[in-house]
Amino acid sequence: MKRYVIAADLGGTNIKIALVKDENRIVKKSNLSTRAYKGKTSLISALSNACLEIMKEAGLRKQDILGIGIGAPGLIDSKRGIIHQLVNIKGFKEVPLKDLVEKTTGMSVFIDNDVNVMTLGELHHGAGRGAKNMVCITLGTGVGGGIVIDGRLYRGSTLSAGEIGHMPLNEKGPNCNCGGFGCMEKYVGNKYIVEVAIRKIKEGKKTAVTGLVNGDLKKITPEIISMAEKKGDRLAASVWEEIGGHLGVTVAGVINLLNPERIIVGGGIADAGKILFEAIRKTVKQRAMRLPADCAKIVKAKLGQDAGLIGAAVLVRLKGK
Numbered sequence: 214m215k216r217y218v219i220a221a222d223l224g225g226t227n228i229k230i231a232l233v234k235d236e237n238r239i240v241k242k243s244n245l246s247t248r249a250y251k252g253k254t255s256l257i258s259a260l261s262n263a264c265l266e267i268m269k270e271a272g273l274r275k276q277d278i279l280g281i282g283i284g285a286p287g288l289i290d291s292k293r294g295i296i297h298q299l300v301n302i303k304g305f306k307e308v309p310l311k312d313l314v315e316k317t318t319g320m321s322v323f324i325d326n327d328v329n330v331m332t333l334g335e336l337h338h339g340a341g342r343g344a345k346n347m348v349c350i351t352l353g354t355g356v357g358g359g360i361v362i363d364g365r366l367y368r369g370s371t372l373s374a375g376e377i378g379h380m381p382l383n384e385k386g387p388n389c390n391c392g393g394f395g396c397m398e399k400y401v402g403n404k405y406i407v408e409v410a411i412r413k414i415k416e417g418k419k420t421a422v423t424g425l426v427n428g429d430l431k432k433i434t435p436e437i438i439s440m441a442e443k444k445g446d447r448l449a450a451s452v453w454e455e456i457g458g459h460l461g462v463t464v465a466g467v468i469n470l471l472n473p474e475r476i477i478v479g480g481g482i483a484d485a486g487k488i489l490f491e492a493i494r495k496t497v498k499q500r501a502m503r504l505p506a507d508c509a510k511i512v513k514a515k516l517g518q519d520a521g522l523i524g525a526a527v528l529v530r531l532k533g534k
């Protein structure tokens with residue numbers, strides 16, 4: 214019986230590979246450095262070899278493996294298994310990744326956008342369990358989204374749905390590299406969070422943040438702001454309140470549009486925790502329509518760093534759907 218799936222999470226820095234037993238038990242993991250490979254051909258063959266290796270190391274054969282699931286950051290045609298373009302990994306344009314890895318490994322391969330894959334993971338094994346309609350938001354350098362309608366991932370007409378980070382938040386806002394301007398990502402991304410903190414410090418407000426970076430404001434990160442907030446720092450708290458407010462406006466729009474029962478927020482920034490979630494909830498209460506807002510629970514993602522791997526395993530079990 215095929216009880217195992219090989220899951221891969223292709224990132225700008227690392228490629229994580231895991232052997233997943235049954236539904237969601239990660240029994241073995243390995244790691245490759247994305248930057249160690251120059252060009253897509255060597256990277257794809259390293260990925261394929263690592264998949265075969267993790268299987269052999271566990272004493273398994275191809276007939277024990279249901280398939281390989283791969284999540285990657287970018288525009289992906291999950292139906293045909295083609296990568297249109299990747300974010301943070303150069304040289305991947307119109308690459309038939311599914312066919313290439315299938316040829317080298319002799320196993321079935323399913324691929325999808327990393328946020329869709331994470332959404333599947335949270336839906337089946339994390340904070341989304343039991344939900345039929347939900348939206349997943351990942352916060353980091355960029356902001357990603359995954360949409361589940363009637364228990365299934367909604368991918369859209371060109372399979373590119375879910376770009377919550379590029380929903381316009383300000384008609385006259387700054388240019389965004391997506392081609393639009395005033396995108397939500399510009400108001401809640403890592404870079405902006407640091408800018409808000411620096412602006413507040415320059416206004417002359419006292420804060421522990423300055424001490425944590427020894428006075429070098431360039432060293433401020435969202436993690437440091439979080440650290441200060443958890444020690445009761447008022448300025449740090451006000452940064453998260455502001456960011457949560459921006460997020461809340463977008464979440465209110467998403468709630469009015471899709472009427473989801475759950476909104477899952479993950480990614481590094483979600484670790485800011487209670488203060489951020491309270492600000493999101495408060496704004497949603499003020500801004501969203503009451504009936505859908507009362508039904509939508511806004512919760513933190515559960516699977517953390519493993520979401521992409523668990524989700525890639527789900528993708529294989531769903532045969533790419």
Ligand SMILES: [Zn+2]
Pocket residue numbers: 378379380389390391392393394396398
């Ligand atoms: Zn944009």
